[in-house]
Amino acid sequence: ISLDSGTVRWGFRLTGAVFGGVIRADSSVYVASVRPEGNVLALRATNGHKRWSVKVGAASAPLALVHGLLLVPTRQGRLVALSPVSGMMFWQRTVGYARSPAIAAGPGIAIATLDSMFLLGADGRVLRRRSAPGAMIAAWHEAGPLLVGATADSVVVAVHAADLSTAWSTRLDA
Secondary structure (H helix, E strand, O other): OOOOOOOOOOOOOOOOOOOOOEEEEOOEEEEEEOOOOOEEEEEEOOOOOEEEEEEOOOEOOOOEEEOOEEEEEEOOOEEEEEOOOOOOEEEEEEOOOOOOOOEEEOOEEEEEOOOEEEEEOOOOOEEEEEEOOOOEOOOOEEEOOEEEEEEOOOEEEEEEOOOOOEEEEEEOOO
């Protein structure tokens, strides 16, 4: 859709729900569809033509582009790292069920599942794991050296991106 006029520039029909959201970066639009079998697709931003499609399993949270990787949290509890150029799978790591996207954490990658937080290297190696400060169902936000998030229990928490240690935590009134 053109932001200037609101007219539809192109369309692409998907066969399932889009729980992984849509990301536009450079000359591509990336989308994760639930069916068939959890496809991630790269479409040309100019005309909507398919560049590549790969089956990774249904997405459980939004896609993320972090450190040159297209990251897909799946319903099977895996975080899958794809090449945005070719769709080739670089690695996959079992982390648990995530409802929020991965985020850059310094040179690493942070992802929160329902009960844990992980700090991963760009190669998918687990650098640090800790208990989540609560059920994390919303996206984390970078704030300098901190990652700030909110729990389902009305707690706003900041963790150090370098090691996931808690910087501060504040309980809000529901």
